Amino acid sequence: MKRGVGQGGYSLREKIFKKLRKDILNGKYKAGDSLVEMKLAEEMGVSRTPVREAIRQLELEGLVSSIPNKGVFVEGITRQDIQDIYAIRECMEGLAARWAIERIDEKTLKELENIYDLMEFYTAKGDLDQVGELNSQFHDIIFESTKSKPLMQVLSDFQYYIENIRLASLKAPGRAMQSLIEHKAIVQAFKDRDIEKGERVLVEHIRNSRLNVERMPRA
Amino acid sequence: MKRGVGQGGYSLREKIFKKLRKDILNGKYKAGDSLVEMKLAEEMGVSRTPVREAIRQLELEGLVSSIPNKGVFVEGITRQDIQDIYAIRECMEGLAARWAIERIDEKTLKELENIYDLMEFYTAKGDLDQVGELNSQFHDIIFESTKSKPLMQVLSDFQYYIENIRLASLKAPGRAMQSLIEHKAIVQAFKDRDIEKGERVLVEHIRNSRLNVERMPRA
DNA sequence: AAATTCTGTATTGTATACAATATAGTTATC
DNA sequence: GATAACTATATTGTATACAATACAGAATTT
Structure with missing residues (x-):
């Protein structure tokens, strides 16, 4: 089975969640940056679905905030x-x-x-x-x-x-x-x-x- | 627009999240109960997608735990x-x-x-x-x-x-x-x-x- | 009878298709 | 020229379709 995000761990969603969280915490994505599902999905070679689920979790953690029908924006930590x-x-x-x-x-x-x-x-x-x-x-x-x-x-x-x-x-x-x-x-x-x-x-x-x-x- | 979970609030996912969380906290779903996406989706008259997203959030909060390809089980709070x-x-x-x-x-x-x-x-x-x-x-x-x-x-x-x-x-x-x-x-x-x-x-x-x-x- | 393999079913995992919404830019109207 | 209505586009929201997996129970072998 070939996968776009790298082996190990478990579901795509989980891997994507961890990757995005890491990238937010280490500053790759800065506060105010917008995260576009489609773009992230393409970058990682997966569909929108697992990306969305990862984003929903980041949202709950407060690392991103989402404006309905508009977009998801990085909050980061100050x-x-x-x-x-x-x-x-x-x-x-x-x-x-x-x-x-x-x-x-x-x-x-x-x-x-x-x-x-x-x-x-x-x-x-x-x-x-x-x-x-x-x-x-x-x-x-x-x-x-x-x-x-x-x-x-x-x-x-x-x-x-x-x-x-x-x-x-x-x-x-x-x-x-x-x-x-x-x-x-x-x-x-x-x-x-x-x-x-x-x-x-x-x-x-x-x-x-x-x-x-x-x-x-x-x- | 007609919706199955009740008006107000915003996205289905958000409403479903709040509903499930409430039902777990007030004991409607007890620790060990399994939450089946399809069943919940039908009950609420929506598709699996928003249900899944809500479950992912509950998972992050530790109110449910999910075993891949097997199911989601209520943790509740003791x-x-x-x-x-x-x-x-x-x-x-x-x-x-x-x-x-x-x-x-x-x-x-x-x-x-x-x-x-x-x-x-x-x-x-x-x-x-x-x-x-x-x-x-x-x-x-x-x-x-x-x-x-x-x-x-x-x-x-x-x-x-x-x-x-x-x-x-x-x-x-x-x-x-x-x-x-x-x-x-x-x-x-x-x-x-x-x-x-x-x-x-x-x-x-x-x-x-x-x-x-x-x-x-x-x- | 015990162990093993097979097979079907339930469930989740992922991808895609379609709908709704927000926004920007364009055109029309005054 | 300013404003309003329209249209196009980008993006998310939701639904559905398909794939992978786990598990139980039947069939098979020993």
């Missing part, structure tokens, strides 16, 4: 949005820490430690892209450990929104090492099942990340 | 989800209060006061459904006043998820009056532009709402 997201995370990750420490099982805890070890390794090696990827996994594991669908959904989405800027900010001088230390403290609190400490260090980690991002030069 | 949502709101509405008080304009403030007055009126009258509707509007205005897209999106969705139970809990003896008093304190803090007090009373209001819901008999 620098202000990113700051807001950090502020929201700062208050929600405290909850996440609490719930995760209460509910995480030994196997997942080991996984978390393992990811931390890899972060250590790749930080020493200087492969920050890899560290960024591990960073996402690290926090995703915490989200999932909360066993809370509402919390997971919000935080996972937000984490994806800010992935690019987060990756860039990891490259600020000294930040990678500082971030590593913070993750170490988080892992330790989880191993000790110390809820109060876990809340504190995780929130502090988010705050430091936010401050680091705010110090960054505007893209 | 009692645990609702408790989690209250916990999340409890920490996020502090932020909301802060940002809203900083950014709300006089006109919107007046609107908020106006809604409060109406709540007072309908509470006295005993029309709790009306009070519930005003309650939603009251909090939506606060969300919008934050001018924060990420915060608005999360809190508006969550507010809708718990609307039914919130309405039911308003009917607990004494709760309506207590809720009214809490809203009065919120309005006052907004008028005084007293951020600290606003945070405190709004968070307290959410906590009381949560406690009230937790005391409710299980549906």
Whole structure:
């Protein structure tokens, strides 16, 4: 079977959704740009149907807005949005820490430690892209450990929104090492099942990340 | 033009989305039920296309999950989800209060006061459904006043998820009056532009709402 | 009887065809 | 020349047609 969007993953719709979302978040499509179904479909070598469905999902996420019979326009996310997201995370990750420490099982805890070890390794090696990827996994594991669908959904989405800027900010001088230390403290609190400490260090980690991002030069 | 889902609103897809979401939240479709596109389309007198698009959106919201080539199954929201949502709101509405008080304009403030007055009126009258509707509007205005897209999106969705139970809990003896008093304190803090007090009373209001819901008999 | 293959059916996934709407440009009218 | 009505085009909205897949149950083989 030949496909125009690339193999792997599953339905066309899903692949298209992810591709468009990525392209909006990394700036290929800028705020105000119009997305024409037919044009996108041709570019990707598919029909309008899966493109439409992907767009409907982007619409729900607020990444595009659609004016009936007129067109779909990119909303994107602004620098202000990113700051807001950090502020929201700062208050929600405290909850996440609490719930995760209460509910995480030994196997997942080991996984978390393992990811931390890899972060250590790749930080020493200087492969920050890899560290960024591990960073996402690290926090995703915490989200999932909360066993809370509402919390997971919000935080996972937000984490994806800010992935690019987060990756860039990891490259600020000294930040990678500082971030590593913070993750170490988080892992330790989880191993000790110390809820109060876990809340504190995780929130502090988010705050430091936010401050680091705010110090960054505007893209 | 004749339409099968009822006039008003806009596109079929949007109406179908709202209808399905409502039916999931009020329990017409229970967790585990399968949603068959063709069946829904026939019931509503439309084609599969808009139904599919609505389902894709529900999927993104996590209200249904879809297994490729097999079917779409209702996830619904559990009692645990609702408790989690209250916990999340409890920490996020502090932020909301802060940002809203900083950014709300006089006109919107007046609107908020106006809604409060109406709540007072309908509470006295005993029309709790009306009070519930005003309650939603009251909090939506606060969300919008934050001018924060990420915060608005999360809190508006969550507010809708718990609307039914919130309405039911308003009917607990004494709760309506207590809720009214809490809203009065919120309005006052907004008028005084007293951020600290606003945070405190709004968070307290959410906590009381949560406690009230937790005391409710299980549906 | 157990295991395997086949086949039919239900359902979704994708493509295409047709309808409705918005907009811009053009022509007609004053 | 300004304004209004018309027309053409671009785009989305909806419906239908066709393809792929999953699954259950029958037929077949061992």
